[in-house]
Amino acid sequence: MNRTALALVISSAMFAGAAHSATFVGTQSDSTNVEVGASTVSAAPAHVAGRAGIGGARGKVDFQGLSNYATLNQGIHQIGNPHGGSSAVYSFAQVASQDIWFGEWSSDGNFTDRTVYYIGEDDVNTSVPTTGTASYNVKGVNHFDGTNALAGTLTADFGAQTLAGSISNASLKIEVDAFVNSSTASFSGDAIATAGGVDTFGDAQGHFFGADAAALAGIATFAGNSQHDTAFGGAKQ
Structure with missing residues (x-):
């Protein structure tokens, strides 16, 4: 279209x-x-x-x-x-x-x-565990040209209430280090974009979806360089 x-x-x-x-x-x-x-x-x-x-x-x-x-x-x-x-x-x-x-x-x-x-x-069946861990196969979009999707893994430790990991392609790496709020099925925290050997610090935020946090989606944003802003999402392995 x-x-x-x-x-x-x-x-x-x-x-x-x-x-x-x-x-x-x-x-x-x-x-x-x-x-x-x-x-x-x-x-x-x-x-x-x-x-x-x-x-x-x-x-x-x-x-x-x-x-x-x-x-x-x-x-x-x-x-x-x-x-x-x-x-x-x-x-x-x-x-x-x-x-x-x-x-x-x-x-x-x-x-x-x-x-x-x-x-x-925002499904009524969405729930987030308070114990255990889960890994998510995550894909990301930044300046997408049909060939350069970012990919990687984010791991949630529901007992420790953390979500961490990274996604990357040949030119950009996005790291996430976030706090998990099980009551709101959300996460928020820090993000680091690495491109050309230079780190830019920003913020990550998003939500879990489905029973036992079956999926997640979010964005990483960078006030210092908005061209690094990246959207991502994935399902539990």
């Missing part, structure tokens, strides 16, 4: 007026251009209101529907031209076949203006 077609879909949300039954948790690094939240576009069969979605002030379109228009590389759905141009680029991935998504929006394929985000359904 090109930028014009996607804009028309999102614009149509202002007329949707559909009720939403699900609630979601998630955030974005910058809400100037896009935000995540419950989708408002209802245009069956392509789009359904009330799912995890993305859009602007006029409304949001669901990721599940958008994935039908996208190309898929390294498990990342992509709409737009990742190699530079005038069209906005949407790169997003689903976690564990659930309504959980993370990704990156760029004003163009040159990533001059970009936002990373995550969102997932």
